[in-house]
Amino acid sequence: MEKSHEKEATGWTFLTNHAHVLILLAQNPERVLREVATAVGITERAVQRIVSELEHEGYIQRSKEGxxxxxxxxxxxxxxxxxExxxxxxxxxxLVQRSDLRPSEHTEMAAQ
Known part of the structure; x- marks a missing residue:
């Protein structure tokens, strides 16, 4: 697992794990939670809890496709x-959208 130099040196980041999970799901709404956990640097169980909280508060909506x-x-x-x-x-x-990634249509639909 690759960590940023800033996080390694200081142990903190400006954004929370909730924000990191949200951003990764915005980039790829089909991403499996194991991949999200690896990218954020937390356990899959922690990501599941965060997704549950985000869903409960209306920030994301989960749907099953197969x-x-x-x-x-x-x-x-x-x-x-x-x-804020x-x-x-x-x-x-x-703000954090990478220029090499196109916004997902799931993200665009929710913005309308």
Whole structure:
């Protein structure tokens, strides 16, 4: 598992694991949670808990397609903390979106 130099050196990052999971699902809504866990650097069980919390709060919607899950983000949902509640999840996704990745149609649908 590859870690960023910043995280290795200091032990913290600016974004939470919840944000990391959300961003990865925005990049690829069909990504399996084991891959998400590896990318974030946490256990698969922790990712399952985070996905459950995000789903319960209306930030993502999970749907089954065969044996796979698909995740649709609700990009209009605001951040939870009062300091940043004027910002939407869509703004976060846009801020960190990699130029080499196209937004998923699941992400785009939720933004409309």
């Amino acid at each position: 044996r796979k899950n698909n995740y649709t983000l609700n990009l209009k949902r605001p951040f939870r903390h009062p300091i 509640s004027h910002c939407s999840i869509g703004e976060l996704v846009k």
